[in-house]
Every structure is written in structure tokens, then in C-alpha cells.
Amino acid sequence: MSSFKDLRIVDNFYQTSSFFPMPTVCISTVNEDGSLNVGSYSLCFPYYIAGKDRYAMVLECRNNSNTGLNILRTGKCAINFITDERATFKEAVRLGYPGPSKEKMKDFKWPVEKGLADPNDPERPLVLSDAFQVFECTWARHLEHAERFKVEDIDDGYAGPYNDFNGLTSKYGAHYILYIDKILMKEKYYNAIVNGVTKKDFPNVPVDYGYRDSTNFWYTQFPRFKKPIAEPIPAPKEVDLGSIRFAADRIDDTVKFTDDALKNFVKVPRPFLKTVLNGCVAWAKENNVTLITDEHVKIINDKRNKEKQERK
Ligand SMILES: Cc1cc2nc3c(=O)[nH]c(=O)nc-3n(C[C@H](O)[C@H](O)[C@H](O)COP(=O)(O)O)c2cc1C
Numbered sequence: 001m002s003s004f005k006d007l008r009i010v011d012n013f014y015q016t017s018s019f020f021p022m023p024t025v026c027i028s029t030v031n032e033d034g035s036l037n038v039g040s041y042s043l044c045f046p047y048y049i050a051g052k053d054r055y056a057m058v059l060e061c062r063n064n065s066n067t068g069l070n071i072l073r074t075g076k077c078a079i080n081f082i083t084d085e086r087a088t089f090k091e092a093v094r095l096g097y098p099g100p101s102k103e104k105m106k107d108f109k110w111p112v113e114k115g116l117a118d119p120n121d122p123e124r125p126l127v128l129s130d131a132f133q134v135f136e137c138t139w140a141r142h143l144e145h146a147e148r149f150k151v152e153d154i155d156d157g158y159a160g161p162y163n164d165f166n167g168l169t170s171k172y173g174a175h176y177i178l179y180i181d182k183i184l185m186k187e188k189y190y191n192a193i194v195n196g197v198t199k200k201d202f203p204n205v206p207v208d209y210g211y212r213d214s215t216n217f218w219y220t221q222f223p224r225f226k227k228p229i230a231e232p233i234p235a236p237k238e239v240d241l242g243s244i245r246f247a248a249d250r251i252d253d254t255v256k257f258t259d260d261a262l263k264n265f266v267k268v269p270r271p272f273l274k275t276v277l278n279g280c281v282a283w284a285k286e287n288n289v290t291l292i293t294d295e296h297v298k299i300i301n302d303k304r305n306k307e308k309q310e311r312k
Pocket residue numbers: 024037038039040041042043044060061062064065066067068092093094095096097098099101208217
């Protein structure tokens with residue numbers, strides 16, 4: 001017998017049929033008359049994280065919301081990550097109440113400033129000065145030919161036909177794949193990420209529980225007296241040299257490795273071994289090396305570390 005009950009899956013299952021921990025962000029966009037709109041969102045997650053030419057987020061939103069319409073028109077938005085104070089979340093819930101932008105924004109008092117991506121572009125929205133980090137984004141409207149959708153086509157929702165993953169995806173729904181143009185980070189957290197994060201360096205993030213009822217949004221604050229817990233990543237298991245030699249001998253006809261070179265890879269997790277060996281072979285070919293030694297691996301590692309530092 002199962003220890004679980006089988007709960008019916010209904011619309012908005014992440015709010016109605018589950019507890020689903022999510023971020024809370026306030027998305028700024030530019031209205032048609034040039035004014036600023038800020039709407040609250042939780043369904044906003046990393047989408048392209050590596051291996052593509054750009055990094056991207058995905059936002060799931062009501063297609064006739066101010067945010068949804070503004071992204072459709074301008075292709076620009078800023079994802080502002082707010083902190084967890086009661087007053088801040090209260091304002092986020094107010095900004096999350098559906099209605100005309102003008103009505104809610106007349107009482108909007110949060111400080112705003114220009115971002116760092118194209119500061120002279122009038123369609124680049126201002127960002128929230130109190131956010132601990134901001135992603136400035138551009139909608140990838142060419143994906144799934146989502147440029148075909150027009151604001152004028154949305155009346156009581158959109159009648160279709162719908163896209164599957166980018167643009168207007170159902171009568172009232174939209175998914176926006178948002179390229180990240182800039183990550184803006186408050187200095188304290190910037191320094192922590194660049195110089196090494198300690199327990200004291202985490203922003204006070206709100207966690208939206210997902211679940212809500214007709215009267216309340218539920219969220220929790222960053223614990224005030226406890227610090228984040230560091231849970232060590234398991235130590236890499238050492239693989240025996242024989243199996244690394246087996247893989248290395250099959251990577252390339254002309255480039256080979258010495259045993260000393262291969263000893264550097266005993267802690268490389270198995271799924272990444274081929275990639276690492278291929279990287280060494282590519283370097284060897286560029287440098288006319290046919291036998292990769294321990295020395296060469298050290299040079300390759302130094303080069304990789306330098307490139308990583310430069311990307312930071
Ligand atoms: C904490 C919080 C999270 C929300 N998350 C979402 C979401 O992920 N997607 C969505 O469509 N609406 C979400 N809403 C509701 C929107 O904020 C609401 O539709 C609002 O009208 C959007 O503002 P806008 O029309 O100015 O864009 C959320 C509201 C709150 C308070």
C-alpha cells in the first residue's frame with residue numbers, strides 16, 4: 001500500500017494541488033505610453049544554462065497581463081529579485097493584482113534606476129534599486145516564429161493557433177524565452193561571488209510556497225537567526241588508471257597520453273571524462289603535440305582556469 005494519497009491534478013496545479021517552492025521576482029517593462037510597469041512573478045526559471053550561444057530564462061505568464069503585452073511589443077524586460085521583508089512582499093502582492101498598469105503604478109514608491117544594458121534605449125525598463133540582483137533580458141521572439149504574434153490579436157485572450165513553448169501558448173497563457181543580456185548584482189554579493197561566498201553572504205530571499213488559496217499568497221522569509229547550511233558535495237571517487245587509459249587510447253589516432261598525464265584525471269566524474277580528454281586532444285593538435293604529458297595537462301588546466309577567471 002502506498003504511503004501517499006493520489007491528489008487530483010487541476011489547472012494551476014503548482015498553486016492548487018501542491019507546495020512548490022519558487023522565487024518571487026518583480027518584472028519591469030515599458031508600457032506603450034513609455035511609463036514603467038512592474039508585475040510580480042514566480043514562474044520564472046533558468047532555461048538555457050550552457051551549451052547554447054546565449055543564456056536564457058523562461059517566464060510563464062498571463063498573455064493579457066501588462067507584463068505579457070509589454071514583452072510582446074517591446075521584447076524587453078528586467079527581472080528584479082526582491083528581498084523578503086514583509087512590506088516588500090506586501091507590495092509585491094499588490095503589484096500582482098490584475099488590472100490596468102496606470103491604476104497600480106500611481107501608488108508605486110520603490111526607487112528605480114537605469115540598468116546597464118543599452119541605457120539609452122527607451123524600451124529598456126528601469127530596474128528596482130532595492131533588488132539584490134537583476135537580469136536584464138531580451139525576448140527570443142524568433143524561436144518558434146513567435147514574432148507572428150501581435151498585441152492587437154489579444155482581446156479576450158488569444159484565439160489561436162498557439163505555439164508550444166515560446167510566445168502565446170494557450171488562450172490566456174504565454175511563455176517567454178528571455179535571453180539574459182546582463183546580470184546586475186549588488187556590490188556585497190558581487191564581491192562574495194567573485195572572492196568566495198561564506199555563510200554571511202547570502203541575500204534574504206523570499207520563497208513562494210506555490211500553494212495559494214482565494215485569500216492568501218503564502219511565502220517564507222530567509223531564516224533570521226540561522227545561516228545557510230553548507231552541504232559538501234561528495235568527494236569525487238577515484239577511477240583506476242586502467243579505465244582512463246582505455247578511454248584515452250580510443251580518443252584519437254595520433255594523439256596519445258603518458259600515464260603521468262592520465263593520473264590528473266582520476267577524480268574526473270565518469271560522464272565528463274571524454275569531454276576532458278577531447279579538450280586535451282584539441283589543445284595538442286593546436287600545438288603540434290602528439291604525446292600529452294603531465295606538464296601539458298598543467299598548461300591546459302592553467303589555460304582553462306584563466307579563461308574561467310576572465311568570464312567572471
Ligand atoms: C508572488 C506572486 C507570484 C506570481 N506569479 C505569477 C506567475 O508566475 N505567472 C503569472 O502569470 N502570474 C503570476 N502572478 C500574478 C500576476 O502578478 C498578475 O497576473 C498581475 O496582474 C501581473 O501584473 P501585470 O499585469 O502588471 O504584469 C503572481 C502574483 C504574485 C503576488
